[in-house]
Amino acid sequence: MFDLQQAIARAVAGSDDLLHDDDVQLALDMLYELHYTGFDEADDGWEWSPALLAGRSLIEAAFERALRASVPMPELPEPRADAVAAALFELTAPTPGPGLARTIEREATDEQAREFIIQRSIYTLKEADPHTWAIPRLRGRAKAALVEIQSDEYGGGRAERIHAALFAGTMRALGLDDTYGAYIDAVPAITLASLNMSTMFGLHRRLRGSAVGHLAAFEMTSSLPCRMIGDGFRRLGYGVDVTFYYDEHVEADSVHEQIAGRDLAGGLVDAHPELLADVMFGAAACLVVDGMAADDVRSAWEAGESSLLGSAVRS
Amino acid sequence: MTDEDRPAATPAIVACPDGPLLVRGDVDLVDPQGRPLERHRRTVALCRCGSSAIKPYCDGTHKLKHFTTGGA
Ligand code: FES
Numbered sequence: 605m606f607d608l609q610q611a612i613a614r615a616v617a618g619s620d621d622l623l624h625d626d627d628v629q630l631a632l633d634m635l636y637e638l639h640y641t642g643f644d645e646a647d648d649g650w651e652w653s654p655a656l657l658a659g660r661s662l663i664e665a666a667f668e669r670a671l672r673a674s675v676p677m678p679e680l681p682e683p684r685a686d687a688v689a690a691a692l693f694e695l696t697a698p699t700p701g702p703g704l705a706r707t708i709e710r711e712a713t714d715e716q717a718r719e720f721i722i723q724r725s726i727y728t729l730k731e732a733d734p735h736t737w738a739i740p741r742l743r744g745r746a747k748a749a750l751v752e753i754q755s756d757e758y759g760g761g762r763a764e765r766i767h768a769a770l771f772a773g774t775m776r777a778l779g780l781d782d783t784y785g786a787y788i789d790a791v792p793a794i795t796l797a798s799l800n801m802s803t804m805f806g807l808h809r810r811l812r813g814s815a816v817g818h819l820a821a822f823e824m825t826s827s828l829p830c831r832m833i834g835d836g837f838r839r840l841g842y843g844v845d846v847t848f849y850y851d852e853h854v855e856a857d858s859v860h861e862q863i864a865g866r867d868l869a870g871g872l873v874d875a876h877p878e879l880l881a882d883v884m885f886g887a888a889a890c891l892v893v894d895g896m897a898a899d900d901v902r903s904a905w906e907a908g909e910s911s912l913l914g915s916a917v918r919s
Numbered sequence: 920m921t922d923e924d925r926p927a928a929t930p931a932i933v934a935c936p937d938g939p940l941l942v943r944g945d946v947d948l949v950d951p952q953g954r955p956l957e958r959h960r961r962t963v964a965l966c967r968c969g970s971s972a973i974k975p976y977c978d979g980t981h982k983l984k985h986f987t988t989g990g991a
Contacts, residue, residue: 686936693937698982756960827979831972852959858977859964862935 612659622670622797623896626913628663629796633788635660636803640730641784664804671801675892678884683877685870692817692865692887696824704898705829707905708836716905717840718778719912720833722787723901727799728771729784732757734799737806738815745871746816753823753860753868767856770849777845790912794897801893805886813882814889816872820864821887825894826857937987939964939977948975 612631619625637643638651650656681691708720732754739750759765772782781787788796802822805815834850844851869887873880904911930944942948942963948956956975964977968986971978 690936693982752962756962760960828983831978854978855964855973855976856960858939858979859941859960859962861979862933862938862941862964863962866933866935 608655608659609662612662616662616666619666622667623674623893624793624797626793628667629793629800630788632660632663632667632800633796635663636800636807637785639803639807640733664808667797667800667804671889671893672885675885675889677881678888680880680884683873683880685866685874688870688873688880688883689865691884692820692824692869695884695887696821696891698825698828702902703829704902705832705836707902709832709839710836712836712840712905714840717836718780719910720901721775721778721780722912723791723795723897725771725775725780725782725787726791726795727802729768729775729782730799731768731771733768734802734806735815735819737803738812738819741809741812742816742872744875746868746875749863749867749871750816750819753819753863756856756860767849767852770852774846774849777842787912790914792897792900792911792913794893794900798893798897801889811882811886813872813876813879814886816864816869816879817883817886817888818890819886820861820869820883821890822894823857823860823864825891827854827861830854830857934988935964938967938981940967941965 615625615628615631616622619628622628634643635656638646638656642648642651678691678695681687704720708717712720735750736754739747739754742750755761757767759767759769763769775782802815802818805811805818830850830853834847834854837847837850869883873883901911928944930942930946933941933943935941942965943961948958948963950956965975966977966981967988968977968981968984970980970984970986972980
């Protein structure tokens, strides 16, 4: 009989780079998806299947080890809100020189710009969801801050302003399929690893500090790149139906990054100084993994290739 | 207690070090003629470095300009 645990253990042990392992990351993504909106074909009860959860934890343990081995730990600031916010802003300070957002702004072709949207769709069609898991694990100032950010992400009560829905609008305006998972087979492992990492931080109470640090770093590296990406699509001749998502994030994330740095991450460390290292690790992990994903896209393009797997999506 | 009796949360402006002014709560944002400014979210960040392209709101440009407020 097929032994799931053994198969997973073998796959994990046989992988020399878990962050770039297509099979392992896709498996983890699917196991996590059972906790999000699920699959039409999968029984809802599978979410809490002991066998699947046991398999998932094998992957997670190895994934967490791989992350800790790949992410250099930043220097720890004093465990005070202002020092934490300052350290996070320093860690995430804009770096001069090339980057994926700048490539989109200045030189990406139409096909590459659409490919970028496909890459981003894996996370952005469920934007904010991974961090929402952390809400009931926080209290006081940090909780209020996270709810304030998430409420804005979820449209402040207006379904059409939910950020994931705005992104779906961008996809449709580009003629892309906005069904969740439509491009799951086309994206490389590292793109899945980026979402898997934030889901792991969100689903494990033990890692709540890293969920918070991850969100802070994500927000702090968003507003300036979003403007460049919006400008890139305008350069390619697209209108506001495509760029609105990005235009909205220039303003929104300039607000969110302040709340995330001071009240969310800072507020959490003020109340729980013992979570300082987890917060900083989550922030650093966000930068490293998303940086790897972006670098892979740019190197593919520099080599004149697509960053997607196969040629499934050249429409 | 009806909604009217409930104490309104006092609006607050947070001066973010080296960054914008964060405005929370029920505050009218208007132009010099008193016309309401377009506002898309409950909490907004007002640019105080002068470099934003979406004034009066902050767009993060203060970081590129290395804007400092000397801790205030
Ligand atoms: S304060 Fe942020 S752009 Fe001016």
